[in-house]
Amino acid sequence: QVQLVESGGGVVQPGRSLRLSCAASGFTFRTYGMHWVRQAPAGGLEWMTFISSDGSYKYYADSVEGRFTISRDNSKNELFLQINSLRPEDTALYFCVRDRAGVSFDYWGQGTLVTVSS
Amino acid sequence: SYVLTQPPSVSVAPGKTASVTCVENYIGSRRVHWYQQKPGQAPVLVIYSNTDRPSGIPERFSGSNYGNTATLTISRVEAGDEADYYCQVWDSSRDLGVFGGGTKLTVL
Numbered sequence: 001q002v003q004l005v006e007s008g009g010g011v012v013q014p015g016r017s018l019r020l021s022c023a024a025s026g027f028t029f030r031t032y033g034m035h036w037v038r039q040a041p042a043g044g045l046e047w048m049t050f051i052s053s054d055g056s057y058k059y060y061a062d063s064v065e066g067r068f069t070i071s072r073d074n075s076k077n078e079l080f081l082q083i084n085s086l087r088p089e090d091t092a093l094y095f096c097v098r099d100r101a102g103v104s105f106d107y108w109g110q111g112t113l114v115t116v117s118s
Numbered sequence: 119s120y121v122l123t124q125p126p127s128v129s130v131a132p133g134k135t136a137s138v139t140c141v142e143n144y145i146g147s148r149r150v151h152w153y154q155q156k157p158g159q160a161p162v163l164v165i166y167s168n169t170d171r172p173s174g175i176p177e178r179f180s181g182s183n184y185g186n187t188a189t190l191t192i193s194r195v196e197a198g199d200e201a202d203y204y205c206q207v208w209d210s211s212r213d214l215g216v217f218g219g220g221t222k223l224t225v226l
Contacts, residue, residue, distance in 0.1 A: 044217060044218075044220040045153070045217040045220070047215030047217060050213070059213040059214055061214055095160060100166065103149055103167075104149075104151040104166050104208070105151075105153075105161075105163060105206070105215075106166075106172065108160040108161055108162070109160065110159075111160060
């Protein structure tokens with residue numbers, strides 16, 4: 001079955017950087033686009049970024065353009081999110097999500113929590 | 119970018135029908151997707167492309183999309199349907215995903 005397992009979250013000071021990872025299994029990772037979606041505490045869902053199956057296309061939400069970088073390693077079935085210049089408002093649960101037909105999200109990981117605090 | 123407007127909360131008695139709306143000026147021309155999120159869990163896709171159900175989603179869940187309103191309808195509501203529901207579209211003109219603010223469904 002499809003499994004997406006995020007890691008790399010934690011408590012980090014404002015201005016620092018963090019790299020999130022997502023280990024994928026149960027499907028042919030290299031043939032699927034992937035997304036990161038985040039959810040602030042007691043908040044709604046917010047789409048962050050997308051990467052195409054071969055990594056050639058990357059899209060970002062306006063709010064994180066320039067600070068977030070999505071990447072993938074198809075040889076290891078892994079997805080990454082590099083977050084720089086962290087801000088308190090980046091505090092959220094970050095979900096790794098599989099793309100469905102370029103328009104929706106069909107499988108979600110359980111998320112990794114990022115807390116930005118001094 | 120699109121702004122998808124959902125009511126913050128909807129309440130329904132068990133066995134009745136619940137409707138969750140998602141409003142945007144031209145939403146009838148877009149493909150709308152719906153997610154269910156129970157407390158402490160990841161979201162689950164329950165309707166995609168306005169009306170289609172993924173494998174494993176009960177037939178009680180259905181969707182429609184006309185004019186400026188997309189609707190998720192849950193028939194014969196059960197206690198286990200209590201959750202937050204989010205609508206979503208893909209903005210293909212700007213290549214980004216958009217979620218509604220979410221609706222908390224309470225089963226009375």
